[in-house]
Amino acid sequence: MLGRQHFLLSTVTSLVVVSPFIQSYEVLSLASVFGVAIGSLIPDVDAPNSTIFHTSVKGLHRSPGKIFNLIIGPIMPLFGYLTKYLVYIPSVQFLNLFTDYSFEEGHRSFTHSLIGVIILTSLTGLLIYPITAEIGLPSLVLYFFLAGYFSGAILHMIQDSFTVSGIAWNQPFSTTKMKGELKTGEDMWKPRYFLFMLVALIPVNLYTASSIQALEMLFIHGFLVSAVAWIFFAWMSGAEITS
16 A cells, blocks of 8 residues: 555544543543554555655645644654664564574565564664653653554554555464455555545544543444444455465
8 A cells, every 4th residue: 555545544543543532631642643653654664765764644635634744754754764774674684593484575574564563663662762761751651652653553564454465464474465456556446435434433433432431441442443444444455364
């Protein structure tokens, strides 16, 4: 999928989930959404000229998109290059040196695997912790950012799993892939239709969650609403598991 599709689909999904919390937990909600926005682009550090290396997400023309670009755009290359040279490349070299399995070099390898996303999130947290501690940012804010970062990267992989190339989630231990029928840059109406659906789910989730008091149930409710929508998108995209 295109960078803006990853960014929009992932970020709006996060807004569906956190919308009931924004009024009472503004900082933590924004930290998680910010994490999702960055995480949704991070897996493509294994590709040249990907969106994460630029100071804006191309194709965001309306006001919300412009606001996101103004806030997040200047920080994207920082995360992109630090992740590529301090996390991605060293991690692949280390794993390929000390394990019987190895990651192939190229796009949709280490950064598009479950183990890769876990390592990326963990090492990114270790890298930015001293900075957040120095500026006095509460650890809880960092944890919510990292939770969003991990979620954004997972959503990126889910989206790529709906394309014809697919994703081998358990690489390098397995070549089993999940793939669909979407062609990057060609099939535009299905992601766009699904994006409109996600936007519509924000007020729906707010309304249906208004009577829920427990915070855990609020989160579970938002997660389930989003999950049902993504299952529908998987069906729309013809996603299936192949050996």
